[in-house]
Amino acid sequence: MYANQDNQLLRAFFASRTVLVILFLLLIGAGVASFRALMVGWEVEAERREVEEEIQQLKAQKEALAGELADLHSGRGIEREAREKFNYRKPGEEVVIIVDSEGSSKVEEKIDSFSLLDTVKKIFNFTIFNFQ
Numbered sequence: 001m002y003a004n005q006d007n008q009l010l011r012a013f014f015a016s017r018t019v020l021v022i023l024f025l026l027l028i029g030a031g032v033a034s035f036r037a038l039m040v041g042w043e044v045e046a047e048r049r050e051v052e053e054e055i056q057q058l059k060a061q062k063e064a065l066a067g068e069l070a071d072l073h074s075g076r077g078i079e080r081e082a083r084e085k086f087n088y089r090k091p092g093e094e095v096v097i098i099v100d101s102e103g104s105s106k107v108e109e110k111i112d113s114f115s116l117l118d119t120v121k122k123i124f125n126f127t128i129f130n131f132q
Contacts, residue, residue: 086122 013019071077082088087097 082119082123086119088119 072081079088
């Protein structure tokens with residue numbers, strides 16, 4: 001008989017409006033908390049994807065720079081850079097610089113020969129200041 005009375009009291013307790021409202025509010029609170037956690041998860045996933053894309057870009061940039069560095073370790077790469085940056089020329093060669101201007105389409109200008117000492121100084125300064 002006590003078990004039956006306990007069941008009735010328990011049913012009456014959970015059937016009361018106050019308890020049902022409290023349980024409903026707890027359920028709503030749990031749903032809101034779960035949705036917020038889901039939103040944070042989505043944001044973190046989007047940020048992770050952005051970081052992975054940045055890593056891929058940096059890896060590609062690293063490979064390109066490694067290729068340039070390997071090229072600069074060769075004699076032809078050094079010569080090419082010296083010609084592009086410092087207008088270096090071999091004995092007997094002439095360097096022609098073409099300048100676009102409004103009055104004429106192209107103007108050719110011959111550059112006087114550079115001394116070997118000046119060229120070495122320029123290369124030394126370029127390598128020191130660009131690789132620090």
